[in-house]
Amino acid sequence: MVKGTIYVEHLSKIFKKGNVQAVKDVSFAVEEGEFFAFLGPNGAGKSTTVQIVTTLISPSAGKVYVAEQDVLTNPKGVREHIGVALQETGIDPSLTGREMLHLQCRIFGFTNKQAKLRTSELLEVVQLREAADRICGNYSGGMRRRLDLALTLVNKPKILFLDEPTTGLDPSNRKSIWNYLHRLNKEEGTTIFLTTQYLEEADTLADRISIIDDGEIVATGTPQELKAQIGNDIIAMNFENEGEAEKAEAAITQNMPGTDFVKRSTELNLYVQNGTKRLMEIVRLLDQENLAPQTINVNTPTLDDIFLKITAESEQKRGGVEHG
């Protein structure tokens, strides 16, 4: 039996059309049974990566092994072991949900009888039994997503690739998809590679997260590790205007060298180990400088903060957002 692993080394993709480098020297490895998430904003290169590792498009450079098969030389072997839900659902709107599933089963080599059985099983799993004989062109967005998910499960894949599976869904549909994915990963041991723009989604579901921005992986770790990476606490301040925030930034750089911070217009976030203790120092310093923030809070970081910090840093490196 092959293992449900993903191995990507120095992957790059340049689209000749538009001359865009969508993926830049990306490397990562996913173990069997792991729930791995790619977290990144729009245009980060998530879908391009998914399309490469699922055999749909070829890389410009790099090595990709999925289920221990080389994606470049044995795409068919890869396809047999994976289930893929792309960002856009892949459904023939003139068929019913049941017909779509049956067809997918048949393509994967099931006999008619086996296909019937598997179809009704999966309809049950994604709660589409009642809508099964309706034309899926008339399904709601959530139902389409669920059918699309069921289609990816037909061949009991070792590895599931899901490109933004909950984008645009209402909270109840999102929750039910989270539940299937969690169960699939924990009970069946399916390896899952999920991309998302939602921090909450990655935080809830994933064992490990890579943050991708502008085609590059900028951070990788468990949700806990990523949170620890930026200190235990965040001192979040908001000033009346940008000038004040800049003055505060200058004072902190001067008097507390080495302090980790990110400034975005009137907001200034400090990343510190012991928030309450440092708070007193900060307040004193600001007082000396005659600066008074409108609000000041000590927060424990969420993935949101990590995300903002890391993407702000990579923008700074590119000279996007000014830093004082």
Place this chain on the structure above:
Amino acid sequence: MGNGLVKDIWVLSKRSVLTTLRSPFSFIPNLLISTFFLLVYDSGLSGISQLPAFDGANYLAFILPVSVVSAAIGGAGGAGQGIVKDIENGFFSRLLLTPASRLSIVLGPIIAGMLQLFVQTILILIVAFLMGLEVATGFLGVLVVLLLAVGWGLAFAGYSAGIALKTKNAQAAQAGTLIFFPLIFLSTTFVPYELIESSWLKVAATINPTTYIFESMRTVLIDGWKFWGIAKGIIAIMIACAITITFAALSAKKAVSRG
């Protein structure tokens, strides 16, 4: 897991047929227009057949190939339409992500298109028989007409599938088919070659492969088993198929290759 090529083709063609049947407006207008040709031209123009060049042939048998060929072109266009629809609603990508053979993914809609035009042609032939058609070569001749229609349709299906895979755009696929519609009329459409007066239309009819399809069908329907008359159409079909199927295969290769 996965199937052999034949089962892939079977499963995917079946699905394309079902998809076609579910959207009857994709083929009913075409069928109606083709039957309409037959009725209107036969009742409106049948007087011409009194002219000596017709040798007393029945005008219905003369005009029938026009109706059959127009149905074939429309039906074959359905192959391209089907592929474009699949690409647009993401189903094409879903198929590419399965182990199904790449060939079967492209052939499914083409085979469904062929079946569609096969059935259309039979329906038109039935109407023609109800209108009093007599065929010089009998039942076998009718089969030859059917095969010629399917062959000519295949050439068009290859073309429309090629355009569809190349442009991935429904309008382009449709327009690509419509461009060739005038070919039907720049030919020996209503009168035999000897009766065409304008010299440019004579030139157009000579270089237009449709002329040879008409001639083959008319030979079978009116003149009987005359080898050369029939062979011309078959040769035209073979040349056209070679060109368009190569075009389709190249576009398909590009569309499913992972550029």
